[in-house]
Amino acid sequence: MTSVVTERIQQAWTVLQQVPDPEVPAISVCELGIVRDVQQADDGALEVVLTPTYSGCPATEVIERSVLDALSAAQLGPARALTRRHPAWTTDWISDEGRRKLREYGIAPPGRTTPADTAPIRIVRRQREASVACPRCDSPQTERLSAFGSTACKALYRCLACREPFEHFKPI
Amino acid sequence: MTAPSITPSRAPAVRYLLRLADLCLIHAQRLGEWCGHAPILEEDIALTNLSLDLIGQARALYTHAGRLGAADTGGQPLDEDQLAFLREERDYLNPTLVELPHSADGSPRGERDFAVTTLRNALVATWLRLAWERLTESSDEEVAAIAAKAVKEARYHQQHSADWVLRLGDGTDESARRMQNAVEQLWRFVPELFEDDEVDAHAAASGLGPAASSLKEAFDAEIAELMAEAQLKAPAVGVFRSTGRRGVHSEHLGFILAEMQHLQRAYPGGAW
Numbered sequence: 001m002t003s004v005v006t007e008r009i010q011q012a013w014t015v016l017q018q019v020p021d022p023e024v025p026a027i028s029v030c031e032l033g034i035v036r037d038v039q040q041a042d043d044g045a046l047e048v049v050l051t052p053t054y055s056g057c058p059a060t061e062v063i064e065r066s067v068l069d070a071l072s073a074a075q076l077g078p079a080r081a082l083t084r085r086h087p088a089w090t091t092d093w094i095s096d097e098g099r100r101k102l103r104e105y106g107i108a109p110p111g112r113t114t115p116a117d118t119a120p121i122r123i124v125r126r127q128r129e130a131s132v133a134c135p136r137c138d139s140p141q142t143e144r145l146s147a148f149g150s151t152a153c154k155a156l157y158r159c160l161a162c163r164e165p166f167e168h169f170k171p172i
Numbered sequence: 173m174t175a176p177s178i179t180p181s182r183a184p185a186v187r188y189l190l191r192l193a194d195l196c197l198i199h200a201q202r203l204g205e206w207c208g209h210a211p212i213l214e215e216d217i218a219l220t221n222l223s224l225d226l227i228g229q230a231r232a233l234y235t236h237a238g239r240l241g242a243a244d245t246g247g248q249p250l251d252e253d254q255l256a257f258l259r260e261e262r263d264y265l266n267p268t269l270v271e272l273p274h275s276a277d278g279s280p281r282g283e284r285d286f287a288v289t290t291l292r293n294a295l296v297a298t299w300l301r302l303a304w305e306r307l308t309e310s311s312d313e314e315v316a317a318i319a320a321k322a323v324k325e326a327r328y329h330q331q332h333s334a335d336w337v338l339r340l341g342d343g344t345d346e347s348a349r350r351m352q353n354a355v356e357q358l359w360r361f362v363p364e365l366f367e368d369d370e371v372d373a374h375a376a377a378s379g380l381g382p383a384a385s386s387l388k389e390a391f392d393a394e395i396a397e398l399m400a401e402a403q404l405k406a407p408a409v410g411v412f413r414s415t416g417r418r419g420v421h422s423e424h425l426g427f428i429l430a431e432m433q434h435l436q437r438a439y440p441g442g443a444w
Contacts, residue, residue, distance in 0.1 A: 055321055056228025085232075085317035088324065121301070121327060121394070123334045124401050146214035147332050148221040156214070172324045 005040050008076060012038045012046055015074045022062045023151045024169075026105035029063055033093025036084055046071060046079035051089045054152040054172075091153075091171050102169060103135045108142075108157065110171035117171065132168045134159035144168075175440035178250055178258045181241035184374035187265060188381060189240065189315070190255070191371070191417050192303070193233035194266035197256060199296055200226035201428055202270060203289070211286050218332060222293070225325040230256070232318045257436035261426050268414035269361040270296060271425040276350065278357050280424060287340055287350035291358055293333035298394050299365050301326040302387045311379030334398050341402025352404055359407050364414045366391070384417075 016038070019029045029035050029050075037049035048067050052060050064081040071079040091110035094102075099109035111130050131140040139161035146156040147170075154167045180186060203223040210216035234252040242249035274289050275282025304326050307319035340347040365384060372383035399406055414422070435442055 052228075052321070054225060054228060055232060055318075055325060056224035056226070058224070085321060086313065088317065088320040117324075117327070121298075121330050121334065123338055123398050146218060147328065148214070148218040150217070152221055152224055170328070172328075 009038050009040065011074065012071060012076050015070050015076065016067060019066050019070045022059045022066065024107065026101045027098045029067065031095045031098030031101065033095065034089060046076060047082055048079060049082045049084050051084050053089050057152055091169060106135050106166055108132045108135045108166060108168040110169045113171045132157055134162060135166055136164050137162040174437045175258055177260050178254050180250060180255060180259065180263060181244040183241065183244040184371045185380055186237050186241045186244065187371045188375045189233050189237040191265040193230045193237060194264050195270055196226040196230035198266045198428060199270040200230065201432055206289065209284065222329050229322045236314050253436065257433050261421060261429055262419040264425060265419055266416050267364045268416035268422050269358065269364065271416065271422060271428060272361065273424055276353055280427065285350060287354040288357060290333060290336045290340060291351065291354040294337045294398065295362060297326055297330035297333050298391055299387060301330045302390050303382065306382040310381055315380065337398055338402045341404045348403060355404050356407055360410060360412050361414050363409060364417060367413065
């Protein structure tokens with residue numbers, strides 16, 4: 001790879017670090033772990049490889065557009081977005097910096113996925129779910145209000161210590 | 173002018189994927205009917221979240237089925253919208269179970285009963301989770317990749333709907349009565365989920381995905397455990413077999429399609 005190409009790709013990564021996720025604007029698409037690769041194709045276009053978070057995530061198209069707009073604004077185009085489904089996105093790919101920003105934004109970040117996440121579904125006598133710490137007061141005394149929230153990736157919780165409701169980014 | 177109907181490829185691999193995609197789409201459309209009407213706000217959000225995941229899964233499958241179909245018949249691949257909105261009723265291959273109305277008496281005019289929705293969600297989510305697990309091993313890499321994502325979503329769906337079956341079945345007198353009624357209404361549509369034909373045989377032989385019958389044992393075990401915990405009794409299985417997966421549907425699918433297809437038919441290629 002020539003140094004010009006390397007530099008263009010490097011600059012693209014720097015630009016993408018600043019592209020916010022449309023539904024959780026506190027973190028960038030890179031911190032979310034959905035930008036898998038940036039490469040230059042034979043025709044000279046920059047290719048950004050994205051992986052979808054949820055099958056039905058309505059932000060997918062918006063993310064593609066904002067990524068391409070950002071690259072074009074930085075005069076790094078022409079660029080196109082490619083979708084890569086394999087391997088499937090996991091919340092384990094959210095960076096430590098991303099987790100810190102989520103917490104600051106008021107969203108409890110996901111814990112690490114565990115082998116239990118692939119074990120058979122248990123209806124009764126199931127393991128207690130790991131407690132989710134309140135992003136405001138850090139108390140582990142919280143309860144889940146709903147497994148589904150305002151976006152596919154979040155659940156609704158309430159802190160029993162400070163009484164504030166908050167969202168939890170579900171480990172998946 | 174209205175958009176003309178399309179005829180998808182009849183290749184077994186395409187039909188196999190359309191069965192799965194149509195199951196997701198029609199189930200999602202029915203779930204969407206609760207939007208703004210669910211018994212509690214959290215459940216309104218949950219049902220539409222499930223619906224959204226299912227539509228996403230259907231989109232990925234339609235796109236891939238369209239490509240496989242083009243390889244079979246030549247010409248341009250049919251896209252997700254054409255496959256979702258421009259087929260005739262007999263070209264939809266979802267099992268009859270997912271097209272039934274939510275009513276307690278099975279009639280299209282009856283009031284929606286959350287118990288019917290709840291039980292159907294648990295049945296469908298259990299079947300789908302088992303199917304997606306097997307599909308992660310598909311010989312078709314794209315199908316395996318779609319499944320690897322979908323199985324994680326299906327786990328949430330199954331857990332959520334099973335929790336509700338338990339809560340209502342082992343709940344008040346009224347909730348238990350309604351849940352048992354839902355079982356009586358839906359039970360005869362379950363055997364279709366495990367009926368093999370040449371499409372299943374082809375998929376199993378080519379490694380594309382599991383034959384429907386091979387999911388039965390695990391499904392029966394999980395549902396039996398859930399029913400026992402929820403104090404629900406399974407009725408005897410009679411001789412009736414629904415035939416949606418072969419394209420022969422109940423009276424209800426036509427009405428769903430009329431609503432779903434109206435815009436694309438009236439405004440061909442309409443987008444927003």
